[in-house]
Amino acid sequence: MTACWRLRERSFARHWSIVDADQYDETERLAVLDSYDILDTPAEQAFDDVVKLASQLLDAPIAAVNLIAKNRQWFKSEVGLGTREMPLDDSICKFALLEDQLMIVPDTREDARFARNPLVTGEPRLRFYAGQLLKTKAGIPLGTLCVLDVEPRPEGLTQQQQFVLATLAQQIMSQIELRKVVKDQAVLIARQAQVQGELRESQRRALEVSRQAEAERRRTDALLEAAPVGIVIADANGAIVKMNAENRRMLGLHPEATDLGPGQPWRGWWADGSVRHGQPLAPHEWSLARALLGEESPRQVIEIAPFDAATPRRTVLNSGRPVRDEIGAIIGAVIAQMDITDRIDAESALRMADQKKDEFLAMLAHELRNPLAPIMSAAAILSNFHFDEGVVRRTGAIIARQAGHMTSLINDLLDVSRVTRGKVQLDTAELNIRDVIADAIEQVRPLVTRHQHHLDVLLAPVQVMVRGDRKRLVQVFANLLGNAAKYTPDGGRIELLLEAQARTLTVSIRDNGVGMSSELIDSAFDLFSQGVQGLDRSQGGLGIGLALARSLVQLHGGVVSAKSDGVGMGCQLEVTLPRVGAAMCVG
Structure with a gap:
């Protein structure tokens, strides 16, 4: 059902009231949260994968599933926080519960609500926040799926990024609902002899939630296919299990594209302008190999050769991150790579244009100098005439002096051109x-x-x-x-x-x-x-x-x-x- 919530502050304690429906208070909201039996539970892969995906797709160093409990905020899954729990007084997400769906804070320093928040004024000095509400079907907010950054983002989130966050939040809520359904189903099975009807209802609900989870999975797959960044998902052995459309565009299709481990014919060269520029990447230098070794975000600029020989090489900026299970073991990796070929080509064109400008100056100087020899010759001839000798000599001196001045200027231009093009050789x-x-x-x-x-x-x-x-x-x-x-x-x-x-x-x-x-x-x-x-x-x-x-x-x-x-x-x-x-x- 649709509900509109209003939050009133009372020393950071909360009183909830529902409008156009039955009346609830904060005690009842906390009871609903407790009914999901999710607080203080171990990490789960389903939640961790979504949070890591949110961090990757929104380029956020911090992401979390944040559940607002009594006097504390608890994280079902997190990236970049290093803790599972914080005091409610330090919470930014608690203000998101005032919003209908999404709260975006481009710069926390400009928001009076966070003027004394220790996470803003002190380490880690949070600057940007975006949180999508996690609501039950009855509209009761349990917390948020949020992303944070230590740098402000004056532009906030694009429409596409907001869609990404909303879609992933729906999937998180589906997982929460699924956990609850599974728990309820276990209770119903234990009482099977007495409550067969309840068991059937639970099974129906489980099927519905499963269908919703599948629908969310399909939406996530669609999101990956629509992303303008190439995304590769590999298993713990480095074999590719998923590759989105943008990555297929960059690399092309390979006959064994679903089983391309580190030993397969990947071809790439460093393109970062360093001393290794142009050298081929060794197998252990690829982002995939580095992520599987535990490096959280190895970034590199490389030139890759698509599997289709007819497709020209592409220059890409890529990074990777390992995927870990609930005990921290690496079970795969996610690689994101952006095609920057057009930008590199544009920079090369600018350098070429600058070189052509210098060449033009050199040509111009040569072309201007050519007429000076006849001028100086004419001045010499004039100086030898015997009629009106004084005028002729003064005229010739002026011509010679000006021609010499022009020659000096042009020689300076030529010297500048030689220096800028590195053509000066010292004797x-x-x-x-x-x-x-x-x-x-x-x-x-x-x-x-x-x-x-x-x-x-x-x-x-x-x-x-x-x-x-x-x-x-x-x-x-x-x-x-x-x-x-x-x-x-x-x-x-x-x-x-x-x-x-x-x-x-x-x-x-x-x-x-x-x-x-x-x-x-x-x-x-x-x-x-x-x-x-x-x-x-x-x-x-x-x-x-x-x-x-x-x-x-x-x-x-x-x-x-x-x-x-x-x-x-x-x-x-x-x-x-x-x-x-x-x-x-x-x-």
């Missing part, structure tokens, strides 16, 4: 770092002179040797000095300091220029990053000098950093490289 030799610094200063001297900067160079008194590519190291320090010159007002001061340590050397370039904000320092060495410029872009450049310098320093086994006390407070760029003979020297 290394033992170098005196003082000579490298001298070449870099010579390159930027025109820029320093044009801005009337005062450049101080302070070099360590000892000879400091490094192993590296002379051209690339000159490029690094020229870029850093050029950056200081561009962002220091005319007449400013730039200081270059070389210091030698036992295993490393440090080159510091300080200026009293415009400085950098903390936000700009965080991205100073990112590609295309520049300080604020006016509309005339008087500083010029593409914002790749510091990024290129960092990449080249890293190729030499060094590091580069930037410091500034703020806007208008100047800046310090610092390069640290290994000295020849140090542990980190580049070979």
